[in-house]
Amino acid sequence: MGKRHQLQFYSNQWYPLPEVEPHDLSGRTVVVIGANVGLGLEAAKHFARMQPDRLIVACRSVKKCDDTAEEIRVATGFGRTAGYTVDLSVFSSVLDFAEKLEREQERLDIVVYNAAVATQEYVRTGDGYEQSMQVNDLSCMLLSVLLLPRMLETAKASGSTAPRPRLVVVSSETHHWVTPIQDALSSENLVEKYSDPGHCSQPGAMTLRYPLTKLLNVFFVRELAERLASAPIITCSVNPGFCKTLLARNLRLSVFAALRWWTYSSLVARTAEMGSRPIVWAAVSQSHREKALHGHFLSDMEVREESDFAVSKEGFMMQKKLWDEMVQALSQVSPRFKEIVDRYLPPPL
Ligand SMILES: NC(=O)c1ccc[n+]([C@@H]2O[C@H](COP(=O)([O-])OP(=O)(O)OC[C@H]3O[C@@H](n4cnc5c(N)ncnc54)[C@H](OP(=O)(O)O)[C@@H]3O)[C@@H](O)[C@H]2O)c1
Numbered sequence: 001m002g003k004r005h006q007l008q009f010y011s012n013q014w015y016p017l018p019e020v021e022p023h024d025l026s027g028r029t030v031v032v033i034g035a036n037v038g039l040g041l042e043a044a045k046h047f048a049r050m051q052p053d054r055l056i057v058a059c060r061s062v063k064k065c066d067d068t069a070e071e072i073r074v075a076t077g078f079g080r081t082a083g084y085t086v087d088l089s090v091f092s093s094v095l096d097f098a099e100k101l102e103r104e105q106e107r108l109d110i111v112v113y114n115a116a117v118a119t120q121e122y123v124r125t126g127d128g129y130e131q132s133m134q135v136n137d138l139s140c141m142l143l144s145v146l147l148l149p150r151m152l153e154t155a156k157a158s159g160s161t162a163p164r165p166r167l168v169v170v171s172s173e174t175h176h177w178v179t180p181i182q183d184a185l186s187s188e189n190l191v192e193k194y195s196d197p198g199h200c201s202q203p204g205a206m207t208l209r210y211p212l213t214k215l216l217n218v219f220f221v222r223e224l225a226e227r228l229a230s231a232p233i234i235t236c237s238v239n240p241g242f243c244k245t246l247l248a249r250n251l252r253l254s255v256f257a258a259l260r261w262w263t264y265s266s267l268v269a270r271t272a273e274m275g276s277r278p279i280v281w282a283a284v285s286q287s288h289r290e291k292a293l294h295g296h297f298l299s300d301m302e303v304r305e306e307s308d309f310a311v312s313k314e315g316f317m318m319q320k321k322l323w324d325e326m327v328q329a330l331s332q333v334s335p336r337f338k339e340i341v342d343r344y345l346p347p348p349l
Contacts, residue, residue, distance in 0.1 A: 025052035029107045034115025036064040038245030042276035048078035088139040098146035118210040119250040122200040130195040136213035155232035163287040171217035171237040176307040184318035191325040219319035225295025227345040238282040239299040243275030
């Protein structure tokens with residue numbers, strides 16, 4: 001089954017991944033969400049070297065957008081980067097971002113949902129959700145669905161022999177760490193439960209929150225792929241491996257724990273550039289057999305089985321339940337979201 005031996009984890013971490021293969025992205029538009037630092041920034045640089053028609057970097061502020069575009073220009077010489085602001089913890093910002101992309105971009109060929117927050121602290125957003133649930137999962141679904149019509153139009157304009165538009169969601173191997181069997185079997189509304197301050201303040205409830213959000217990424221991509229049926233879009237989730245980035249910045253570690261974390265990551269973590277390679281691979285490679293990626297979890301540049309829980313009966317039950325609950329919640333946020341789901345994403349037969 002999906003779990004790999006720890007030794008394999010370490011050997012994969014230490015074994016350098018193949019260099020990014022150059023692809024020609026001329027005429028195509030690439031969007032990287034969460035592009036100002038870490039894996040998103042390194043992935044954006046790789047895309048820039050492939051000379052897309054337009055590279056959109058989505059960051060939280062105008063300054064971050066401008067700094068990112070400049071860093072990409074200096075590193076690669078590429079000058080067609082546009083910065084769009086978005087705060088994924090605010091639904092109205094996601095709606096504005098999606099609307100602007102649709103208004104200004106005729107094509108959306110590659111969309112990488114890379115942004116995420118890892119925290120064990122309960123923060124309730126203005127929309128009433130636990131922050132990491134909203135940033136890592138709810139906004140991912142909201143944005144992906146809102147961009148679907150433009151991606152479908154892109155596929156149509158490109159013709160049947162061109163690579164299909166791809167939606168890549170950056171997940172994580174840490175999704176193996178959670179086995180929420182009781183949640184899968186319960187009749188509670190999980191979207192509400194995972195944001196409920198009472199539930200989240202129970203001991204341990206937030207400890208594995210980040211891996212849970214990454215499991216939900218795997219579920220989202222699988223369900224989306226199934227519902228897209230024969231629509232000409234490829235979606236996959238990808239594990240970049242354990243990498244040295246700023247992801248742990250919100251974890252409140254004691255001095256001792258921080259020192260241990262620093263030592264561990266110095267010994268084991270990939271560089272951000274190395275971690276960006278599987279993300280770029282997920283977005284551009286395998287155009288001759290792209291359907292083999294559709295709906296799958298990719299790791300170390302190949303399709304890998306998801307966690308034991310994710311592939312269990314309970315895992316699939318939870319996936320369907322969460323899809324329905326998230327659709328219900330997000331339909332309150334955007335009538336257009338609901339229209340697109342009804343039109344393009346019917347339940348699988
Ligand atoms: N690093 C690892 O070991 C590792 C392992 C497995 C998977 N991953 C995944 O890889 C992806 C990239 O993570 P990373 O390691 O590069 O972490 P990172 O350096 O912390 O980058 C996270 C990105 O997400 C953005 N972001 C966070 N909250 C946001 C919000 N509310 N609105 C808009 N953007 C927001 C950040 O922007 P700001 O700078 O403005 O906060 C930043 O651009 C994530 O999906 C993560 O789960 C990482």
